[in-house]
Amino acid sequence: MEDAPQSPHRLRQPPQYMLDLYNTVADVDGVTKAPDLLLGNTVRSFPDRSRSQQFQFFFNLSSVAKSETILAAELHLFKLRGRLSQDILYHRQHFYQVSVYQILNSNNTSTAEGHRLLSSRVLAAHDSTWEVFTITPAVYAWTQDKASNKGLLVIVQTLTGQQLNNHIVRFATGRDHHASKQPMLVLFTDDERRGITASTSLRDVATETPTLPHAKLQNRNTRSLGFEACQRYPLYVDFEDIGWAGWIISPRGYNAYHCKGVCVFPLGQNMRPTNHATVQSIINALKLANGVASPCCIPDKLFSINLLYFDDDENVVLKQYDDMVAGSCGCH
Numbered sequence: 001m002e003d004a005p006q007s008p009h010r011l012r013q014p015p016q017y018m019l020d021l022y023n024t025v026a027d028v029d030g031v032t033k034a035p036d037l038l039l040g041n042t043v044r045s046f047p048d049r050s051r052s053q054q055f056q057f058f059f060n061l062s063s064v065a066k067s068e069t070i071l072a073a074e075l076h077l078f079k080l081r082g083r084l085s086q087d088i089l090y091h092r093q094h095f096y097q098v099s100v101y102q103i104l105n106s107n108n109t110s111t112a113e114g115h116r117l118l119s120s121r122v123l124a125a126h127d128s129t130w131e132v133f134t135i136t137p138a139v140y141a142w143t144q145d146k147a148s149n150k151g152l153l154v155i156v157q158t159l160t161g162q163q164l165n166n167h168i169v170r171f172a173t174g175r176d177h178h179a180s181k182q183p184m185l186v187l188f189t190d191d192e193r194r195g196i197t198a199s200t201s202l203r204d205v206a207t208e209t210p211t212l213p214h215a216k217l218q219n220r221n222t223r224s225l226g227f228e229a230c231q232r233y234p235l236y237v238d239f240e241d242i243g244w245a246g247w248i249i250s251p252r253g254y255n256a257y258h259c260k261g262v263c264v265f266p267l268g269q270n271m272r273p274t275n276h277a278t279v280q281s282i283i284n285a286l287k288l289a290n291g292v293a294s295p296c297c298i299p300d301k302l303f304s305i306n307l308l309y310f311d312d313d314e315n316v317v318l319k320q321y322d323d324m325v326a327g328s329c330g331c332h
């Protein structure tokens with residue numbers, strides 16, 4: 001497994017969005033429900049680091065590698081209920097346009113040269129809910145050139161284009177409101193680490209591989225010989241026992257399974273042998289060559305699990321790790 005943080009971090013609670021996303025794509029033990037539910041194999045949430053005025057935001061994306069493919073990036077803002085004020089009574093409008101800009105020049109954000117429009121939406125002044133804005137072009141530019149990251153600017157206007165102050169349309173900030181409502185950037189990426197299990201799930205354990213016909217030798221019962229045939233056994237991994245509970249949020253552990261048993265000739269279909277293993281078992285049984293061992297009992301299907309964890313920068317990450325669960329065992 002790669003990219004796991006080396007030090008424990010549990011200083012804050014994960015965003016509810018990330019918890020809900022994890023529960024959507026993973027079973028209770030973290031095993032992937034279906035391979036296409038998650039966009040890419042990594043989702044990160046970044047908290048706002050600006051600590052400045054309400055309508056400017058900054059997110060530290062230094063943990064994102066240039067080699068990762070940027071699939072989508074979203075700005076999540078919790079819109080607070082608008083205050084009934086003289087401004088609202090004067091304008092007599094219940095809907096306003098909210099625009100998100102990429103800051104190009106932090107010293108000159110008020111001109112067209114100082115910012116670039118990313119997303120714009122019309123919102124109701126009195127609604128209180130999460131609002132999501134697509135900001136993928138800005139994040140792609142920031143990951144290619146970290147120095148270009150000047151942050152985001154949000155501008156609120158009437159439908160006729162008049163700019164408004166923050167008393168009418170307000171967004172929660174990490175500084176002034178509960179942590180569950182703080183602004184965040186959600187980034188979907190893929191590092192292209194895909195194994196043969198990318199298109200399968202744990203419940204898909206059937207296989208249709210052509211096999212060689214069995215040699216016509218007397219069948220032997222492995223149990224009668226004191227052997228256990230190759231098969232899958234439970235192997236529960238408790239993250240607390242191995243020292244990972246400090247940074248992994250979910251799951252607390254999972255069943256990795258393991259393969260154990262002998263591959264005695266003749267290899268039955270229940271042992272899921274490869275053609276090579278079948279030939280090797282014949283050579284071994286007939287002692288046609290020196291030093292040829294029996295085939296080994298190993299996983300022949302591996303499946304992914306999802307980990308929700310804190311990285312070293314206190315960002316919450318949801319990542320699919322391939323080849324973590326032995327889905328079935330066979331003689332190879």
